[in-house]
Amino acid sequence: MDNQYKKNRITIIVIFAMSIVPFGFAWFLAKNPEIVKLGTNNGALITPPQVTSADEFSGYDTFSAQNMQELKGHWVLVNPVPKNCEEACRDALYKTNQLTLMMGKDIARIRRLAVLFDKTYQLPAEWRDDGRLLKALPAASLQEKLKQLSARPLPEGMLIIMDPLGNLMMQYAPGYDPYQVKSDLNKLLRISQIG
Structure with missing residues (x-):
């Protein structure tokens, strides 16, 4: 018992x-x-996404002003450029160039954009000669939206992905791995019905 x-x-x-x-x-x-890390994305999702409009971007130079409509309907790799673009900033822009080349047949769905905060910044020669890099000056409202992405001033060399509807939806810290960004972009482009 x-x-x-x-x-x-x-x-x-x-x-x-x-x-x-x-x-x-x-x-x-x-x-x-x-x-617990939910999802399979490598970048940090921006929640809620920051909605932008076409009038918040103005062309920095003649080439960019003439081609700014290219942002509509495309996935955009956005590189914020602080007052002086040092090594981390230049490295980030180089990585976005390589990223677009790595995308193969999807290269036509992607655009690159450098957002310059200083109107007097002298563009390096490699930026002036780059026919795929658009340069834009942000409106005050866009500057506020970009500042909300980080608790401190925007770090030099970060990357932001903007969807075809103009939503800033994913960001990467400085020193990001372009292969991780490529992985995320491949997923986004595969499931996207627009852009």
Whole structure:
């Protein structure tokens, strides 16, 4: 009888633990959501997406002013350029150039954009000769939207992806891996019905 009593007691404890442990685990994950990485994206999603409009971008030079309509209906790799574009900034722009080349047949669906915050910035020769790089001056409203993406001033060398509807929807920290961006872009282009 004593042996049966122990078995019943163990069974009750096991059933109780089986009902409590999942709730405890769920409570722990709810209190610590940073532990679980949801999704397969490499970049950080911008939630909610920052909506932009065409009038918030004005061409920095004649080439860009004439081709600014190219942003509509395309996926755009946006490189914010601070007052002085140092090595991290130039590296980010070089990576976006290589990224577009790596995209193969999808290259026609992607545009590159350097957003310059200083009207007096002297463009390097490689930017002036780049026929695929658009340069834009942001309107004050766009500058505010870009500043909201980071708690501190925009870091030099970051990358932002803008969808064909003009939503800033994903960002990458300076020093990003172009292969990770390519992976995200491939997914976005595969499921996109627009752009």
